[in-house]
Amino acid sequence: MALCQIHVPFRSSSRQKIARFSNTKLLRINCGYSSFEVRDVSYQPPGTQLKLLNSVSFSLPDKSLGLIFGQSGSGKTTLLQLLAGINKPTSGSIYTQKFWNDGNPSQPPEPLVPERVGIVFQFPERYFVADSVLDEVTFGWPRQKDSYQLRENLALGLQRAINWVGLSGLPLDKNPHSLSGGYKRRLALAIQLVQIPDLLILDEPLAGLDWKARADVVKLLMNLKKELTVLVVSHDLREFTSLVDRSWRMEMGGYLREELLPF
Template sequence: MKSAFASVRKVPIVAIFCSFGLIFGRSGSGKTTLLQLLAGLSSPSSGSIEIQRYGSDGKPTQSPELLRPERVGIVFQFPERYFLAQTVLEEVTFGWPRQRGSIELKQQLTFRLQAAINSVGLNGIPLDKDPKTLSGGYKRRLALAIQLMQVPDLLLLDEPLAGLDWKARADVVKLLKHLKKEVTLLVVSHDLKELAPLVDQSWRMDMGGFLKEEPLPV
């Protein structure tokens, strides 16, 4: 199923009939603030945020429902700055419940771990490796894996290509092309040329946080 989100203002639902949406605009216009609102890291001063699910025919499958923050993943710009653990495995599983769980829970978490690692192409990296020693591209892969562990309905990315060399940028673009088949992605970026082939729908954000659906500039 594919997802959509609503504006935090009292306006009609803004539908995303796609798996890769991109928001662009001038710095300071409010793009990152919007991602924080969608992720539940900030609260709107008025209105609400809802999600609309669609089937493969583009038609709604149910009534809109409030967007639950726990169903939203977010990868910040330079996410590697927030790594805390000593190994890749500890970093990916940092948010796991520490208390004893049932065998079923452990099996579910193990399946999620393997699926996330495979999805981002980290299966060739030793799980006992220090995350800080990974290349820039692999650090972004690890940050994505951490969010995919939660199996989100919506994955938000803030400037996913920032600070990477040309090879790492190409690798991340290739990875996002794969991920858009698995989860709805909403990306904020200034790197329009590199991401353009992936984009299904795009919006320009003007100063003051006003969104307008608009094709990417050529």
């Protein structure tokens, strides 16, 4: 993105314009961007000699959608677990970086903290534990009396998340297990969107859905990437062709390389 420069001249009569041109104020707006960065990340489970990931590196700019695909067992889910903070890399770093328009960093990198990552696992409805939509969404909220302000902020975030995923007309006392497959995925997304994450991760978000629900989820992600940075792991490549900004293939042995979708 280019450096934005806006000239703001003094108000003056036509006779004064030339004389005051040299005193014109220049408002400089630095138009930069931020990016999610993975650099040389490897993972070897404790007590083993087998590396599940080998020097994985990639970048995903803010408010874009990235897709990782590849064979089962190649390391895709392992990578997601590292990004979400479930496991820690054996080596390498995971961080966010702000850049100037010329591609140079504008400040030191900031580690990606697990609390700022939202993750929706494959078949997330299997992990629903409550008997109502409201109880499911608020299951992990703080219960202490002195957390009123936090709970108020979460409630505002809940309303925003429900609107984002298209559940605004859904009764909050409805049993989440009675929802259709597509609505269960929407609910799982809403839970992760209550506190806007720096990175939203989706593991096989179309798995087990019929054609209409799949189309609805893809449309939903098209809108979400306007607000969030989204990383998807999926075998369903054709549906994502129209909304993917960057894509990578994970090869057996845990090697990642950038590759366009084959459609």
